[in-house]
Amino acid sequence: MIVTRLLLRNWRNFIEVDIPLHERTYLLGANASGKSNLLDVFRFLRDVSKSQGGGIQKAMHDRGGIQKVRCLHARNDPEVRIEIHLSESLDTPSDWRYILAFRNEARGEHRISVSSEEVFHNDDRLLLRPDKEDTEDPARLTQTAMEQIQANLRFRSLAKHFEGITYLHLIPQLLKFGDRIGGQLLEGDPFGQGFLERVAREPKHIRDSRLKKLGESLSWVVPHFHELRFIKDRATGHPHLEARYVHHRPGAGWQREDQFSDGTLRLLALLWILYEGDSLLLLEEPELSLNNSIVQQIPLLFQRVNRDRKKRPRQILTSTHSEALLSNEGIDPRGVLLLEPEKEGTSIRTINEREAALLRDGFSVSEVLLPAIALETAKHLSAI
Amino acid sequence: MSESVGRKIATVTGWNIIEQPRISNGKSKLQKNFSKYCQIAKREAVLLIVDMDRPSKACPCPVALIEEWTGGNAIPPGMFFRIAVREVEAWLLADHEAMRNLLGGQPKLSSDPDNMEDPKRELLNLLKRVKKYVRDDVVRVSGSNLFQGVGYNAVLEKWVNDTWSPERAAQRSESLKRAFYRLHG
Numbered sequence: 308m309i310v311t312r313l314l315l316r317n318w319r320n321f322i323e324v325d326i327p328l329h330e331r332t333y334l335l336g337a338n339a340s341g342k343s344n345l346l347d348v349f350r351f352l353r354d355v356s357k358s359q360g361g362g363i364q365k366a367m368h369d370r371g372g373i374q375k376v377r378c379l380h381a382r383n384d385p386e387v388r389i390e391i392h393l394s395e396s397l398d399t400p401s402d403w404r405y406i407l408a409f410r411n412e413a414r415g416e417h418r419i420s421v422s423s424e425e426v427f428h429n430d431d432r433l434l435l436r437p438d439k440e441d442t443e444d445p446a447r448l449t450q451t452a453m454e455q456i457q458a459n460l461r462f463r464s465l466a467k468h469f470e471g472i473t474y475l476h477l478i479p480q481l482l483k484f485g486d487r488i489g490g491q492l493l494e495g496d497p498f499g500q501g502f503l504e505r506v507a508r509e510p511k512h513i514r515d516s517r518l519k520k521l522g523e524s525l526s527w528v529v530p531h532f533h534e535l536r537f538i539k540d541r542a543t544g545h546p547h548l549e550a551r552y553v554h555h556r557p558g559a560g561w562q563r564e565d566q567f568s569d570g571t572l573r574l575l576a577l578l579w580i581l582y583e584g585d586s587l588l589l590l591e592e593p594e595l596s597l598n599n600s601i602v603q604q605i606p607l608l609f610q611r612v613n614r615d616r617k618k619r620p621r622q623i624l625t626s627t628h629s630e631a632l633l634s635n636e637g638i639d640p641r642g643v644l645l646l647e648p649e650k651e652g653t654s655i656r657t658i659n660e661r662e663a664a665l666l667r668d669g670f671s672v673s674e675v676l677l678p679a680i681a682l683e684t685a686k687h688l689s690a691i
Numbered sequence: 692m693s694e695s696v697g698r699k700i701a702t703v704t705g706w707n708i709i710e711q712p713r714i715s716n717g718k719s720k721l722q723k724n725f726s727k728y729c730q731i732a733k734r735e736a737v738l739l740i741v742d743m744d745r746p747s748k749a750c751p752c753p754v755a756l757i758e759e760w761t762g763g764n765a766i767p768p769g770m771f772f773r774i775a776v777r778e779v780e781a782w783l784l785a786d787h788e789a790m791r792n793l794l795g796g797q798p799k800l801s802s803d804p805d806n807m808e809d810p811k812r813e814l815l816n817l818l819k820r821v822k823k824y825v826r827d828d829v830v831r832v833s834g835s836n837l838f839q840g841v842g843y844n845a846v847l848e849k850w851v852n853d854t855w856s857p858e859r860a861a862q863r864s865e866s867l868k869r870a871f872y873r874l875h876g
């Protein structure tokens with residue numbers, strides 16, 4: 308399934324948003340323009356839909372309550388609203404639609420209360436809340452139908468898709484020194500610390516064939532890289548990845564992940580996760596700690612992984628500041644979203660006609676769109 | 692792309708390539724730095740490959756383009772300033788053997804690529820017919836339009852490096868032939 312459209316009202320620094328999404332979408336914007344806030348909408352839907360430890364109360368509580376999430380620029384409207392459209396593929400019309408709006412209870416414990424929840428499948432309405440039972444027992448509105456196994460039967464596939472959403476903002480140091488800093492894992496492992504455990508959990512034949520593919524891609528970009536293998540430490544039982552390089556002396560043996568370069572580790576985890584799941588993947592700045600000539604090929608990396616995945620391409624939503632990444636002239640401009648801070652909140656738009664013409668003339672996304680963002684940033688710097 | 696083509700030509704003709712300053716792509720960037728390249732060319736050899744592109748009023752032919760860039764000043768002897776007519780993709784299309792190797796089958800190839808209206812479009816059209824495995828890397832179809840794909844540069848640059856031969860291509864492209872034999876000395 309692919310998310311084709313997202314509409315928001317009062318979500319963090321967005322008063323109103325209505326954007327299309329593509330198989331691969333890039334979010335561009337100055338610092339603090341709201342890229343991570345936008346990714347958080349999808350993480351929120353995942354947290355609501357989780358079959359274990361999910362639900363709207365916890366998802367909001369983990370975010371510091373609705374007062375943190377509701378847009379501070381919103382005047383009288385106390386409600387936060389999310390509408391998301393999905394379809395089987397990009398070329399088919401959107402067949403699923405999910406709407407969730409909520410606010411704080413006016414009285415009592417001030418829990419989160421669902422003010423409306425709707426599901427459509429091919430224009431058939433499968434859910435409309437509040438319904439009669441909700442009116443009779445308002446306490447029911449503290450839960451979404453999406454989070455309840457009994458209530459989401461007719462749109463279980465939607466709930467599963469949300470639950471499978473993955474967010475990655477990989478920090479290599481956390482992975483390398485996890486043991487020493489007492490490696491506490493955050494829910495959903497956003498920083499990739501649990502990466503090795505995930506590799507360990509995969510059945511051997513899948514793990515081996517995937518590591519082989521990763522090895523091929525790595526040898527493409529990491530100098531002298533030769534071979535990759537997975538082992539479990541005999542003494543501790545901890546999983547490890549080991550690599551061999553071409554020019555090491557014959558008896559030099561294998562290097563463990565704590566000796567890999569930051570870039571190698573980031574690339575490894577990134578590639579592994581691209582192959583791993585089926586649902587939407589949210590990536591924060593995949594360019595970090597990678598050389599520009601590699602960063603430039605990240606769009607190709609995405610494309611090649613999806614080619615290997617054949618009929619189940621993975622949808623990717625990426626935030627980036629990288630000139631190198633966006634200088635790849637093959638990027639589909641329809642998959643580029645611009646976040647533009649305004650006096651009150653941020654608005655998001657696709658490229659306009661003038662920009663589209665420049666791109667057709669052969670300029671890259673980075674040449675056409677980054678100058679305006681740099682200007683925005685410069686304005687703030689000059690105020691310092 | 693011009694960068695890999697330049698590297699290949701220089702390698703084949705026996706030049707040593709030094710990576711400083713960064714070898715750059717992009718016509719406007721090159722033009723901006725033209726006087727700096729001329730400075731370098733007083734000490735070392737500099738190969739500069741520039742696409743002719745569509746002829747315009749201001750710049751109807753290669754000679755006019757050179758005139759525009761030099762502002763009438765003499766080009767230092769170490770400077771190899773070569774114009775690809777219309778663009779470097781024409782030079783790629785001129786090596787039929789390498790093209791067949793890239794595309795597979797028996798594609799219809801022009802015997803006079805220097806006189807093509809739009810060599811890059813021609814190349815994209817040919818690439819549209821390669822096996823799907825490569826095609827999705829190198830071309831992107833959007834409605835009825837054809838654009839380069841995210842792997843266009845990566846795939847073609849590798850091919851230029853491994854397969855494409857400037858000697859063979861020079862047989863069908865006058866502008867490449869001149870560039871090649873200038874460097875060959």
Ligand SMILES: Nc1ncnc2c1ncn2[C@@H]1O[C@H](COP(=O)(O)OP(=O)(O)OP(=O)(O)O)[C@@H](O)[C@H]1O
Nearest residue numbers: 319320338339340341342343344375376377378379
């Ligand atoms: N409820 C809210 N209402 C209005 N603004 C908010 C709200 N919550 C967060 N913000 C603002 O959003 C901004 C942070 O946005 P975010 O972290 O998404 O930026 P970003 O584009 O990811 O930036 P970077 O490139 O630095 O990572 C902060 O300036 C913060 O004040």
Ligand SMILES: [Mg+2]
Nearest residue numbers: 342343344626
């Ligand atoms: Mg951010």
